[in-house]
Amino acid sequence: MLKTTGLGYWYQDETNPLFQDIDLTFEDGQSYAILGHSGTGKTTFLSLVAGLDKPKAGDIWLGERSLKQIGLTNYRRHNVSIVFQAYNLFTYMSPLNNLLTAMAITGAEHAGDKYFAKRTLNALGIGEDLVERNVQHLSGGQQQRVAIARAMACDAPLVVADEPTGNLDEDNTKEVIDQFQQLAHQQNKCVIIVTHEPDVAARCDHQYRLENKQFVKLA
Amino acid sequence: MNFFKRAWLNVWAKKGRSVLLILVSSAILMFVLAGLLIRSAAVKATDQAKADVGATVTLSANRQAAFKKMQNSSTTSKSSRPKMTLTPVKLSDATKISQLSNVKSTNVTSSTTVNAKSYDVVSTSSGMGSSGGGPGGMKGKTSSGDTQIDGVTATSLTTDFSNSQSKITKGRGITAADKNTNHVVIEKNLASQNDLSVGDTVTVKKTTGKKATVKLKVVGIYRASSTSSSNAGPMSTDPSNTMYTSYTLANSLKGSKYAGTADSVTFTVSNPAKVSSVKAAGKKLINTSSYSLSTDDASYQTVKASMATIEGFANKIVWLVAIAGTIILALIVILMIRERRFEIGVLLSLGEARWKIVAQFFTEMLMVIVVAVAIAGAGGKFVGDQLGAQLVEQSTTNQTVSSSVSGQAGGQPGGGMKGGNGGPGMQQTTNTKKAADTNLDIQVSAVNLAELGGFGLAITFLSIMIASGGILRLEPKKVLIS
Numbered sequence A: 001m002l003k004t005t006g007l008g009y010w011y012q013d014e015t016n017p018l019f020q021d022i023d024l025t026f027e028d029g030q031s032y033a034i035l036g037h038s039g040t041g042k043t044t045f046l047s048l049v050a051g052l053d054k055p056k057a058g059d060i061w062l063g064e065r066s067l068k069q070i071g072l073t074n075y076r077r078h079n080v081s082i083v084f085q086a087y088n089l090f091t092y093m094s095p096l097n098n099l100l101t102a103m104a105i106t107g108a109e110h111a112g113d114k115y116f117a118k119r120t121l122n123a124l125g126i127g128e129d130l131v132e133r134n135v136q137h138l139s140g141g142q143q144q145r146v147a148i149a150r151a152m153a154c155d156a157p158l159v160v161a162d163e164p165t166g167n168l169d170e171d172n173t174k175e176v177i178d179q180f181q182q183l184a185h186q187q188n189k190c191v192i193i194v195t196h197e198p199d200v201a202a203r204c205d206h207q208y209r210l211e212n213k214q215f216v217k218l219a
Numbered sequence B: 001m002n003f004f005k006r007a008w009l010n011v012w013a014k015k016g017r018s019v020l021l022i023l024v025s026s027a028i029l030m031f032v033l034a035g036l037l038i039r040s041a042a043v044k045a046t047d048q049a050k051a052d053v054g055a056t057v058t059l060s061a062n063r064q065a066a067f068k069k070m071q072n073s074s075t076t077s078k079s080s081r082p083k084m085t086l087t088p089v090k091l092s093d094a095t096k097i098s099q100l101s102n103v104k105s106t107n108v109t110s111s112t113t114v115n116a117k118s119y120d121v122v123s124t125s126s127g128m129g130s131s132g133g134g135p136g137g138m139k140g141k142t143s144s145g146d147t148q149i150d151g152v153t154a155t156s157l158t159t160d161f162s163n164s165q166s167k168i169t170k171g172r173g174i175t176a177a178d179k180n181t182n183h184v185v186i187e188k189n190l191a192s193q194n195d196l197s198v199g200d201t202v203t204v205k206k207t208t209g210k211k212a213t214v215k216l217k218v219v220g221i222y223r224a225s226s227t228s229s230s231n232a233g234p235m236s237t238d239p240s241n242t243m244y245t246s247y248t249l250a251n252s253l254k255g256s257k258y259a260g261t262a263d264s265v266t267f268t269v270s271n272p273a274k275v276s277s278v279k280a281a282g283k284k285l286i287n288t289s290s291y292s293l294s295t296d297d298a299s300y301q302t303v304k305a306s307m308a309t310i311e312g313f314a315n316k317i318v319w320l321v322a323i324a325g326t327i328i329l330a331l332i333v334i335l336m337i338r339e340r341r342f343e344i345g346v347l348l349s350l351g352e353a354r355w356k357i358v359a360q361f362f363t364e365m366l367m368v369i370v371v372a373v374a375i376a377g378a379g380g381k382f383v384g385d386q387l388g389a390q391l392v393e394q395s396t397t398n399q400t401v402s403s404s405v406s407g408q409a410g411g412q413p414g415g416g417m418k419g420g421n422g423g424p425g426m427q428q429t430t431n432t433k434k435a436a437d438t439n440l441d442i443q444v445s446a447v448n449l450a451e452l453g454g455f456g457l458a459i460t461f462l463s464i465m466i467a468s469g470g471i472l473r474l475e476p477k478k479v480l481i482s
């Protein structure tokens, strides 16, 4: 369970933060969509939740411990998987080695288990013919699925994604969202997706809109 | 070690880039190796020079003091013509000096002339001899004979023989065992002209006293040095008319009062660097108003100076190339890191420690450098050979010019190996020869390769350290929010 208390952030102007006094709770086994106009601070919010940056005000809690206490590097290694719009993968590796590398760095339970990594990839539609191919020779949708497979193969209870379907066509988008839903419901992870596509948001369990420096829950 | 595997995957997947990096690194390391090779060759050559060239301290009459005395006496007594008297060196003094530490060997030199009796001397018939009156003119003026007798302790200790400019061709040279014998070593031309061979006897006539005849037994035949014939000057007789004997025989030919004396005594110093300390210690043992000790380590100094020049230059090459190489590699790595910031961002977002990312880059460069060291090791000898040959040529020419100038200006005290006629000019010729003979022996040794590996490692390490500032500062958020 992830919780924010009094969370606030600004870049230059402290008197005009992107958002402030944010108290939100994200439960395990649920998926959350964050909508909002461009430039409102969705990515910035996600970078705080992903442990890529420190909040200017307030705290983020994972269970009983704050991110400060856990340490950001430690938090990124063990508690969160990040899926971005692009550039998710090591371009000089195969999908298989991408997974094995991430599993090794994060010290995942199945680290070093080639067959586990292959099964995970296969389950997301990356067949035997693709697992050993260089990822640069995969399509955008396939690459995004490898990134999701990587999140699945690692043990982190939290998965955050910034516009994960931004580069994908309708079919691929549908498939990728299905897989995020699987992550939440079958692996009991907490999934937070930033998107500007209402269709994508609608398929998540919960929706928030970031406007006027606040997160508004949509019915 | 996960970063190690990543490094390998990267180097392997980006073969083209890796090959390019290997080429750049090889070029850098090849120059480093060339510098290292020249440096170690220069060190070796200097050591060799110490052993080979050998420096000497010579005990002889103090000409300066004698000259002063002559001047003083000429001012007081105007009637008689002033005469410069040189006191012959006492062998007892020489024995004392020879017992000093660092004195390797002692060569007593005593020269005189005799007249041929049972043989004909070689007359100078070479091209240069035709000008002027020839040797005949000189003979009448001085009381010298037509045959030069060079009395020595051993021929092998003389400069001409130790430089291999003169060579024993038949029989043997004069050794310490020939002391108090009538053994003689004659020149090849003289021998063939008179049909003399080892075991024969020649008869000479003294130029002093009652001009008695003396029988000498030929024990060896030598070939005279080419330089002494071309440099001997118009006053001397043909070098073929020089015979080597024991200094005791030369002394007895001079006359009985010369027993236990010598023209000069040359001490070979085992370590050329110790020449001045031997000279200082020797000075305490002799009467410096009658005798003087002079040093000749010019050959050694010449070699040392030219090698020091090369060594200094090689050192500069090594460091300049190492520094330039580090900067070049650092720039390449910096560019590489910029190009790979997404990869670094993903690594950081996975929670990878920054030092392990630096370690990955270091490992990648190390793999490249290992191959580059091997390539440079193979190619470095070639570059070193070329550079070395060029350097020796350049620095020896420079050194020879400067040393002969200083030699002329300083003027060396006489009494060298060659009796009276060995002036500074002659001495210099020998040095020039020696210096030119000094070659740089370029060889790639295991030590060189180890040194090269060390430099490669240091260059890699430094360039990664310089470039890693980029990795350590990189904000994963900025990379991923682009």
Ligand SMILES: Nc1ncnc2c1ncn2[C@@H]1O[C@H](COP(=O)(O)OP(=O)(O)OP(=O)(O)O)[C@@H](O)[C@H]1O
Pocket (backbone or CB within 6 Å): A011, A012, A018, A036, A037, A038, A039, A040, A041, A042, A043, A044, A045, A196, B481
């Ligand atoms: N490093 C930065 N320094 C200063 N201002 C920044 C920085 N990064 C982002 N901003 C500003 O902060 C605001 C929020 O940016 P953010 O990327 O979080 O928006 P977003 O909601 O993700 O927009 P989009 O939907 O276009 O991705 C923007 O106005 C942006 O210009």
Ligand SMILES: [Mg+2]
Pocket (backbone or CB within 6 Å): A042, A043, A044, A162
């Ligand atoms: Mg954004």
